[in-house]
Amino acid sequence: MGSPVRRLLRARLRTILIVSGAAAAVLTLAAFALVKTDGSAEAARAAQVPPKAAEPRAGEPPADGPRPEPTRAARGGTRSPEPSRKKKTGPPKDRSDVTAGEAPKPKAEKKKKKKRKVLESGSCEASYYWQGQMTASGEPFDPSELTAAHKTLPMGSKVRVTNKNNGRSVTVRINDRGPFVSGRCLDLSRAAMKKVGGTGSGVIPVRYEVLSRG
Known part of the structure; x- marks a missing residue:
């Protein structure tokens, strides 16, 4: 049997080793969790980024890219007023001689030839x-x-x-x-x-x- 001092030192060393092992395990698990979280975030960001449009070939017109969806403010915003049409001004037409439903005047009857005696x-x-x-x-x-x-x-x-x-x-x-x-x-x-x-x-x-x- 050793001296009491040695036994105490051994007991403390075992405690330090146990604590160090537990701390190492906790750090490992934390690092793994962090790596997994970063991978998920990268995947989410990759999913949100729209794919780049393929470059047009020679002689082909460039394809239209995705158009941004109009926001609610854009749909409900006030439009600029239409240009007002200028009304033609002029002297009023004299319609005193025209009445609604007035029958057309009959044509003047041809003069009848006088019968000679x-x-x-x-x-x-x-x-x-x-x-x-x-x-x-x-x-x-x-x-x-x-x-x-x-x-x-x-x-x-x-x-x-x-x-x-x-x-x-x-x-x-x-x-x-x-x-x-x-x-x-x-x-x-x-x-x-x-x-x-x-x-x-x-x-x-x-x-x-x-x-x-x-």
Whole structure:
């Protein structure tokens, strides 16, 4: 058996070794826990960092990166007012002559032709002519005008001539004298005879009516 001093020293040494071992174990566990915590934080930070967009190839347009989501303040923020439209100013239109539901004014009716009175009437035969010559009234004869020759009627008289064969009529102006053939009382221009459809036969039975100038 040793001395009491040696036993005491041995007991303290064992206590120091036990305490040192326990402290070393605690430090080891703390270091392991710290390393694990740092690894988890690094993984979390790596997960939060968005992946870098792949660089575009030659000739390709760059791809759009992720757009930041608008915040609530951006969605509900006040917008700038729209530019005000200037109203055109001008003198007010005079609409006193226009009323709602007003019916359009009817067009002016055409003036009705006044019916001329028949001063004289009768029946005879009528022929026609077309040779260019000077008429008895002093005007050159025009076969394209609606004129006629009569033996006694005043110049400028209007006569309605009706073809008895077909009922067609024409109104002519007397500007010449004739015809000087028995049984005939009128010599029509070619245009007038064409109106009543008698150019084919040359001489037709007609009914004539001398009209007033009113």
